[in-house]
Amino acid sequence: xxxxxxxxxxxxxxxxxxxxxxxxxxxxxxxxxxxxxxxxxxxxxxxxxxxxxxxxxxxxxxxxxxxxxxxxxxxxxxxxxxxxxxxxxxxxxxxxxxxxxxxxxxxxxxxxxxxxxxxxxxxxxxxxxxxxxxxxxxxxxxxxxxxxxxxxxxxxxxxxxxxxxxxxxxxxxxxxxxxxxxxxxxxxxxxxxxxxxxxxxxxxxxxxxxxxxxxxxxxxxxxxxxxxxxxxxxxxxxxxxx
Amino acid sequence: xxxxxxxxxxxxxxxxxxxxxxxxxxxxxxxxxxxxxxxxxxxxxxxxxxxxxxxxxxxxxxxxxxxxxxxxxxxxxxxxxxxxxxxxxxxxxxxxxxxxxxxxxxxxxxxxxxxxxxxxxxxxxxxxxxxxxxxxxxxxxxxxxxxxxxxxxxxxxxxxxxxxxxxxxxxxxxxxxxxxxxxxxxxxxxxxxxxxxxxxxxxxxxxxxxx
Numbered sequence: 221x222x223x224x225x226x227x228x229x230x231x232x233x234x235x236x237x238x239x240x241x242x243x244x245x246x247x248x249x250x251x252x253x254x255x256x257x258x259x260x261x262x263x264x265x266x267x268x269x270x271x272x273x274x275x276x277x278x279x280x281x282x283x284x285x286x287x288x289x290x291x292x293x294x295x296x297x298x299x300x301x302x303x304x305x306x307x308x309x310x311x312x313x314x315x316x317x318x319x320x321x322x323x324x325x326x327x328x329x330x331x332x333x334x335x336x337x338x339x340x341x342x343x344x345x346x347x348x349x350x351x352x353x354x355x356x357x358x359x360x361x362x363x364x365x366x367x368x369x370x371x372x373x374x375x376x377x378x379x380x381x382x383x384x385x386x387x388x389x390x391x392x393x394x395x396x397x398x399x400x401x402x403x404x405x406x407x408x409x410x411x412x413x414x415x416x417x418x419x420x421x422x423x424x425x426x427x428x429x430x431x432x433x434x435x436x437x438x439x440x441x442x443x444x445x446x447x448x449x450x451x452x453x454x455x456x457x458x459x460x461x462x
Numbered sequence: 463x464x465x466x467x468x469x470x471x472x473x474x475x476x477x478x479x480x481x482x483x484x485x486x487x488x489x490x491x492x493x494x495x496x497x498x499x500x501x502x503x504x505x506x507x508x509x510x511x512x513x514x515x516x517x518x519x520x521x522x523x524x525x526x527x528x529x530x531x532x533x534x535x536x537x538x539x540x541x542x543x544x545x546x547x548x549x550x551x552x553x554x555x556x557x558x559x560x561x562x563x564x565x566x567x568x569x570x571x572x573x574x575x576x577x578x579x580x581x582x583x584x585x586x587x588x589x590x591x592x593x594x595x596x597x598x599x600x601x602x603x604x605x606x607x608x609x610x611x612x613x614x615x616x617x618x619x620x621x622x623x624x625x626x627x628x629x630x631x632x633x634x635x636x637x638x639x640x641x642x643x644x645x646x647x648x649x650x651x652x653x654x655x656x657x658x659x660x661x662x663x664x665x666x667x668x669x670x671x672x673x
Contacts, residue, residue, distance in 0.1 A: 271578050298580035308575040312593045312670035322579050371579070381578075 223282070224249045224379050224411040225270055230279030232265050232435075239265050240435045243279070249378075252405055252412045254426030256419060256458070261432040263415050267381050270413065271300045284378055298322055301380035301410075305387040307368030309356040315342075315367050316352040322375040341370035344407075346400050362393035366400070373404070382414045386421070398424060419459055431455055464639045465646065476628065480647060482542075483624035487611045487651075490546050494553030494606055499599065501554070502561025503587070512562060523555040527613055531620045545617030545624075552613060553606040560602025564595030597667055604659045611652040615644070625651075 225247040232240035240262045247253050255263045268274040269281055272293040281288040286296060309318045316338040320329055323337065338352045345366040356364060365385060372380055386394045402425065405412055416422055422429050423443045430440040439451040450456045469476055505512040522530075530548050538544045568591050576590045592599075618626030625644045632641030 268578075273574060273578050294580050294582050296580075297578060300578075300580075302575060302578040304571070304575055306571075308569075308572050310572065310576070310590065310594075325580055325582075325585060 222249050223247070224251070224284060225413070226282040227266075227269070228280045228282070230269065230276045230281060232262070232269060232274055233277040238277075238435060240269075243437060245430070245437065247411060247413060249411055250409045252414065252425060252427040253430060254414045254416060254422040254428070255430045255432060256416055256422045257432035257438070259417065262435040263432050264383055266432070267383050267413060267415055270379070270381055271297050271302055298326060298375055299377050299379070301369075301372030301375075301377040303365075303368045303372040303380070303382045303385045305384040307356075307364040307385075309359075309364055309367055309371070311356050313355075314352065315354050315356070315359070318356065318367055319352075319370045319374050321371055326375075337374060338370075341374050344373065344404060345370045361389045362397065365389055365393075365397055369401070369404075373408075373410075377410070379411045379413070382412065384415050384417065387416070394421070401425065423459075431458060465643055468639050468643050469647075476625075476643065476647065479623065479625045479628050479644070480651070483611070483614055483626075483648070483651065486542055486545055486617060486622060486624050487549070487607075487614050490549035490553055490610050490614075491607055493546065493550040494557060494610065495603060497550065498554050498557030498602075498606070499561050502558045502599075503565060503592075505558075506562050506565035506591075516559060516562065519555045519558050522551055527552065527616050528619065531616065535620060540621035542617075542622045544620055545614070545622035549610045549613060549617070553610045556602045556605040556609065557599070560605075561595070561599050564598030564602075565591050567598070568594045593670055596670060597663065600659070600663045600666060604656055604663065607655050607659060608652045611655060612648060615648050 223246055225245070227243050227245040230240065230243040230245075231238065243266060255266065257263050265274050269276055269288075270283060272281075272288050276288075283296060283300065288296070309315075310321065313321070316334055317324075319338045319341045320334045323329060324334070329337075335352070339349050342349050342351060347363060347366050347370075351359070351363065351367075356367070359367065365388075368385065369382075372382075386397050389397065398421065401412075404410075414425060416425075426443070428440065428442055429446060431438045431446070433454060439446065439455050441449075446455065446459055450459060501515065505515045525533075527548065530551065531544065534544045534548055538547060572594070573586065573590065576586060581590065614624050615626040615629055617624055618630045625648045628644030628647075629641050632638060632644060
């Protein structure tokens with residue numbers, strides 16, 4: 221089985237308001253899929269359907285061979301990493317406890333287990349082990365983002381969902397976070413679905429890029445395909461900047 | 463000076479009153495605290511009845527304390543038990559309201575991330591919501607404690623013990639010094655408790671990384 225995620229004719233609505241139309245999508249294992257589009261295009265909704273934070277109004281979502289409707293969603297979520305803009309670390313927990321959050325949901329962890337795991341994860345996101353005892357408010361924006369990614373990765377998930385994770389940091393920090401993420405994916409081979417509104421970021425990171433507009437998948441393909449054969453003026457304008 | 467004189471001269475009487483006051487207040491604080499936090503937590507999960515419960519608690523709060531004590535006498539008689547019930551009922555408002563407010567005002571984006579990471583309902587309440595609401599809950603708790611200690615002075619009107627007994631005796635015997643001494647002791651007890659709780663609050667906030 222090579223499909224990490226499959227969406228079959230999925231739609232979503234908030235009340236009467238349809239936000240996603242007939243989304244059919246397969247994400248292969250090990251792929252780095254970047255979703256891009258203007259705000260309100262439904263990209264965050266699409267991402268949240270993968271870990272069941274938004275339920276589909278129609279269609280079927282299958283993650284790691286399990287249909288989301290009718291599976292133990294809480295257990296499945298623990299195998300899907302989730303990182304968001306601004307990191308949203310738990311402010312009342314130390315960096316160590318934030319990182320060990322997901323593994324400790326399922327089992328009791330000793331102090332030694334936590335220390336070892338936090339140390340390993342901090343190294344992975346290229347942070348000093350000394351940060352383990354700090355609280356989120358004592359971290360810089362970039363450090364928070366890294367801890368957010370460490371928290372998402374700590375339970376060794378099969379899939380990592382990222383919703384504009386580098387949206388709230390400065391340009392220099394963003395570059396270094398992007399480099400870290402690329403290295404991390406190369407090392408672990410994890411499947412990543414990544415949302416951005418920055419086309420440069422999309423081209424830099426994505427093995428495949430999905431352009432969304434008004435709740436539709438507007439065009440998808442590799443960087444060269446999009447550059448070579450944009451569907452229309454909207455796509456042209458979107459990728460024109462780079 | 464008269465005040466200090468009387469406090470010294472009748473120190474055994476005052477000590478008995480003080481200990482009784484602490485015992486009554488503490489019992490009411492524990493009852494109201496446990497009930498209030500449970501009730502606040504419950505209505506934070508059941509939005510539909512939250513408005514109604516808060517309304518009822520609010521109305522109870524507006525009943526003059528002396529008449530609430532009066533209403534209770536036919537059911538629970540006179541004495542400490544009735545006083546503790548009345549104080550508990552009064553103490554509910556700040557703690558229920560703050561528990562509810564604290565639990566419902568936790569940053570929604572943090573709750574969503576927690577859910578997305580695989581937090582179940584119980585873990586969400588105990589591990590995320592409650593600790594993040596704790597500073598607000600503790601400030602409600604402080605309010606409650608000060609109020610219960612202060613209001614405990616009235617309990618002697620229905621035959622309960624405590625420093626109110628000194629005040630009551632002072633009033634009935636035209637001994638203003640006695641009344642003043644009882645009042646000052648109640649005020650000091652309330653201030654001391656508030657100060658101690660403020661320290662606890664600071665420590666909790668620091669422990670939870672919130673300032």
